[in-house]
Amino acid sequence: MEQILLTPFIPRFCSTFSHHSASKPTIQDRILLFPTTRTIMCSTSVGGEDPIAQWILTQGKTSKIIQISPVAGGCINHAYRYRTDSGSFFVKKNRSIGTAMFEGEALGLRSMHSTNTIRVPQPFKVGELPGGGSYIIMEFIEFGSSNSRDGQDSQSVLGRKLGDMHKAGKSEKGFGFAVQNTIGSTPQINTWCSDWIEFYAEHRLGYQLNLAMENFGDSAIYEKGLRLTKNMRPLFEGVLIEPCLLHGDLWSGNISCDENGEPLILDPACYYGHNEAEFGMSWCAGFGTSFYDSYFQVMPKQVGFHTRIGVYKLYHYLNHYNLFGSGYRSSAMSIIDDYLRMLHV
Template sequence: MVAAHVGIMPLKSSTFPSLPCVPRLRFTKRRPFAIAAMSDDPIGEWILSEGKATKITRISPVGGGCINVARRYDTDAGSFFVKTNRGIGPSMFEGEALGLGAMYETGTIRVPKPFKVGSLPTGGSYIIMEFIEFGPSRGSQSVLGRKLAEMHTAGKTEKGFGFDVDNTIGSTPQINTWTSDWIEFYGEHRLGYQLKLAVDQYGDSTIYQKGQRLVKNMAPLFDNIVIEPCLLHGDLWSGNISSDKNGEPVILDPACYYGHNEAEFGMSWCAGFGGSFYTGYFEVMPKQPGFEKRRDLYLLYHYLNHYNLFGSSYRSSAMSIIDDYLRMLNV
């Protein structure tokens, strides 16, 4: 989701307006990111205990966001990146932490390691994660493509398509109910969910009805391919891509779930992926038949989300994709 890329680490959806819808997340019984015990300063308390620091030498803001406040905590044990939100409970940050942790555990592409999620004593929540010093550029697109494909190859699950918790795509809830069939999952929990938001928010019955026709008839686009659940970043645009000081690619601020690997390119319209990116990617995960025909189907989810978040300027792009597919499928 598009955000301003400023400061040392960009914020999740940092250009988004505050919206009234707050996601209701479902958690599994096992919670690898336990909610911190309440104290007057739970962030400092964690840094000075489990963070293995003896003193915090500086706290400096990282600008650019209107949803979360970001700060860099410098200590004698290194630096930490901390995001806080005074209006939202810890479930949103726990969803982010679980996604970062899942990507980190693949040992492929670099992501900030999440350390702690907790509640603030005056209301709201925080997340503490590894601070990564960014380099001067986004690094090699070819290396980014290869590393991303390595993450998709390594990040597999037997549970099906979905994730252990719901999370957010920008400010929009992203439903990740485990589903055995990809076409059903994408039709219901991605396109279908966004289409319903459009009709509920704008009364847009035209895009809803045409979109539902597409959902019901899109199965032929997936003929003769193998679809395995791959761990996806889920929100891969230019503001969520950087490189470390050694030039290695870094991705951050995810909206993770397990899905068809091609869905990762749904934000390519504002990710700046060039030919070398796709060459590097397909060297590791070969392109499957019909890739070009499915590409816009994955753009559609994000255009619909932008329509629901930002209004009518994105409607024509979403509507054009839907109409093109209805003609292609002759439905």
């Protein structure tokens, strides 16, 4: 029997890191090791029933788990830091779902990592938990401060590296992704489609509008939203639209810096789509002028960008409406009404 030190979770920072929070969490909010500890005797032998410990001890190039510490991790999963004698692993668990959500996250992380552009945590293992649920084991990254580097502020570096990822991550299959995944806890349909406007109308806006009808019986937003999806093609006239690899859920809570001050993005909802769709969460991402200036040096801004951005924000406002309730309805309806007036439909 090995002694593993477990640090009890005190959920005092959960509210600052919920999926719908608009404030950027601090390093302490995101990676917390609480000072009050207790030691629990438990087995770390590979024959035990903990598949996470089994994988770490057999495949993780380590021989001993020293400490398991809960860390702040949002409102969907429970997150932990597994300290070992050769480093740490980051683990997320969910007792309510199968492996599909974490498999989608792992594929997204691998896809972004393969572009060799911006840092993301590398996923190692997805599996089932005894008694139900699933887990993902990934690289543990120490967060650092977003200090200026080589005369460039962190926003500028982030914009350039995100542009590099969009430029490098291309798909020959069109718009979509190899698996269905989730946006928050909402299913995200990624069936391949050769036409971006059709894909976005059906699998993004249309799916969320159907959910709003199912969840709330909201016929007003459903009917007006469908009118928009059927008449929004003029917004894209003359626009070059290529399938770019998107993070898909890029808000302040999913952006940080590593210990060297390099940009880091995590918790993706990846798919291949129009690069402008990446800014649908810009209303709570905190992107500044230097970010956009650097990004558009890599991915040039196209005519009508500011006119179209509301269509991409609408997807996320609708998702927040479906996830968190009526507080987001007015923002979604306002966007729909503005476009219906603009398009005279």
